[in-house]
Amino acid sequence: xxxxxxxxxxxxxxxxxxxxxxxxxxxxxxxxxxxxxxxxxxxxxxxxxxxxxxxxxxxxxxxxxxxxxxxxxxxxxxxxxxxxxxxxxxxxxxxxxxxxxxxxxxxxxxxxxxxxxxxxxxxxxxxxxxxxxxxxxxxxxxxxxxxxxxxxxxxxxxxxxxxxxxxxxxxxxxxxxxxxxxxxxxxxxxxxxxxxxxxxxxxxxxxxxxxxxxxxxxxxxxxxxxxxxxxxxxxxxxxxxxxxxxxxxxxxxxxxxxxxxxxxxxxxxxxxxxxxxxxxxxxxxxxxxxxxxxxxxxxxxxxxxxxxxxxxxxxxxxxxxxxxxxxxxxxxxxxxxxxxxxxxxxx
DNA sequence: GACGCGTGGTC
DNA sequence: TGACCAAGCGT
Numbered sequence: 155x156x157x158x159x160x161x162x163x164x165x166x167x168x169x170x171x172x173x174x175x176x177x178x179x180x181x182x183x184x185x186x187x188x189x190x191x192x193x194x195x196x197x198x199x200x201x202x203x204x205x206x207x208x209x210x211x212x213x214x215x216x217x218x219x220x221x222x223x224x225x226x227x228x229x230x231x232x233x234x235x236x237x238x239x240x241x242x243x244x245x246x247x248x249x250x251x252x253x254x255x256x257x258x259x260x261x262x263x264x265x266x267x268x269x270x271x272x273x274x275x276x277x278x279x280x281x282x283x284x285x286x287x288x289x290x291x292x293x294x295x296x297x298x299x300x301x302x303x304x305x306x307x308x309x310x311x312x313x314x315x316x317x318x319x320x321x322x323x324x325x326x327x328x329x330x331x332x333x334x335x336x337x338x339x340x341x342x343x344x345x346x347x348x349x350x351x352x353x354x355x356x357x358x359x360x361x362x363x364x365x366x367x368x369x370x371x372x373x374x375x376x377x378x379x380x381x382x383x384x385x386x387x388x389x390x391x392x393x394x395x396x397x398x399x400x401x402x403x404x405x406x407x408x409x410x411x412x413x414x415x416x417x418x419x420x421x422x423x424x425x426x427x428x429x430x431x432x433x434x435x436x437x438x439x440x441x442x443x444x445x446x447x448x449x450x451x452x453x454x455x456x457x458x459x460x461x462x463x464x465x466x467x468x469x470x471x472x473x474x475x476x477x478x479x480x481x482x483x484x485x486x487x488x489x490x491x492x493x494x495x496x497x498x499x500x501x
Numbered sequence: 502g503a504c505g506c507g508t509g510g511t512c
Numbered sequence: 513t514g515a516c517c518a519a520g521c522g523t
Contacts, residue, residue: 206519213509213518244517247507284521304519322517324502360517361512391516420506445514446507463518482508 157319157329157344160336163315167373173339173346179369180349185356189218194344196270196295197228197259198400203290204255204282208248211355228268231259240423240479244314247482249422254282272296293347297322301334302347303327306354312386313358313376322440324409343391363390401427401484404460405497409471410488411460412478420446427488428457428467434458440491444483455487 167175188211190202195419201221205214224242225231231239234256243252258280262270269293271277277288285303292300308321313448315333319326333400339346357368365377376382404411412425436458444451460467470478475485 203519208506208518208520209508210510210518245508247509248520249521250506253522254521282521286520290519302519304521305517347519353521388516393515420504422506444507446505448505 158315158317159331159332163333163336166315166375167370169337169339172337172370173342175369176349176353177339177342177345180345180352182347183356184349184352186213187346189215190295191348194295194297196291198222199291199295200258200270200280200283203254203287203294204251204258205246207251207282207287209246213246217243225259228259228262228270229390231256232263236423237479241268241477244424244479245482245485249424249479251282253417257281258283267338271356272298274300285368293343297344299338299340299343299344301331301338302350303330303334303356304349304351306358307334309360309386310354310358313363313382314370314374316375316379316381316385320389322346322391363381372453388391390439393424393450394445396452398452398454400430401453401455402430402436402458402460403455403496405457405499406459407469409474409476410462411467411469412480413463414466416465424479424481425468425470426481426484427473428460428463430461435463437501439496440487442483442487453487457496457501474491 190198202214202218202377205217221242224238225234236253236256239252239256240249242455243249252277260282260434262268272292274288274292277283277291278285283291289302290299292298293302305321308319311317311330312321317329319329353368353370357364363382365371365374365382368374368377370378374382374384411428413428414425415421417422417423431456434456439455439457441455442453444453472491474486475488479486
């Protein structure tokens with residue numbers, strides 16, 4: 155594979171020109187009214203960055219606003235009840251992020267008196283904060299020099315320099331970081347980082363990029379070679395498997411019995427219908443399908459008596475489901491159930 | 502370095 | 513409809 159070094163890239167556009175171009179474009183055309191941009195508060199930045207991991211801006215906005223109302227400060231979040239934390243995150247996915255975020259708040263309170271550290275080595279020790287988020291916190295909260303590499307940056311660099319690096323695996327990440335660090339300025343870091351993300355999200359988009367609006371069009375290798383559609387390079391992924399799942403609905407008594415899922419695996423720490431490995435004795439009620447990032451769930455719902463379990467269980471009235479952290483498809487399922495009909499079923 | 506981990510939008 | 517995609521991280 156042909157490597158593209160920072161020196162190679164610099165021959166296409168210098169670091170100073172690149173930073174100036176991105177910063178000037180961001181000032182005129184970037185996004186400057188997102189909810190988490192209004193105060194540059196380190197807590198707001200941390201909350202938004204964890205929510206935004208693998209999640210689109212539009213999806214995050216209402217969650218971010220509810221979160222700040224319920225947990226307005228590091229201290230409030232650190233002292234919050236874990237079940238309330240999970241309930242506030244429900245539906246956003248990647249639930250480990252919620253636990254990481256609370257653990258992060260607890261660490262900032264315990265180790266740094268509630269003030270977010272600025273040093274890369276210290277930030278990296280915070281739960282849920284990886285290489286990308288270190289840079290994002292430094293740039294957005296402190297306007298400090300910091301490289302970032304995310305999907306937007308990989309796509310933009312991949313096209314700008316027609317890089318042979320694949321973006322949907324970590325194989326070539328170190329080369330992307332090398333280039334990103336080369337192009338990271340020492341001033342205007344907040345606007346520069348925001349500009350990279352804005353360019354990737356609004357111009358250099360995955361599909362139908364609007365190259366006619368791009369400030370880098372004249373130097374973009376892919377555009378000049380009329381091969382923007384061929385970049386960034388990605389590896390063809392294998393088809394994801396389908397797995398069955400059996401969920402138990404107990405109708406003896408009022409409401410529905412929910413069970414807290416283990417801290418590992420899918421839907422960690424959320425409440426859900428008790429799941430069993432094989433089809434239980436009982437009557438099939440309905441089926442549902444759900445697609446995860448790595449497999450498809452073929453869900454079977456059974457009206458049945460419950461198998462024994464060591465995990466916490468609770469009986470919930472249908473009208474009280476709103477305040478409990480439920481997986482999105484389970485919530486949808488329970489909301490659509492005709493309870494009168496279900497209660498008529500005889501085992 | 503590979504894999505596990507959600508959900509909703511888009512074409 | 514299936515496939516792709518999104519401000520990645522932890523193990």
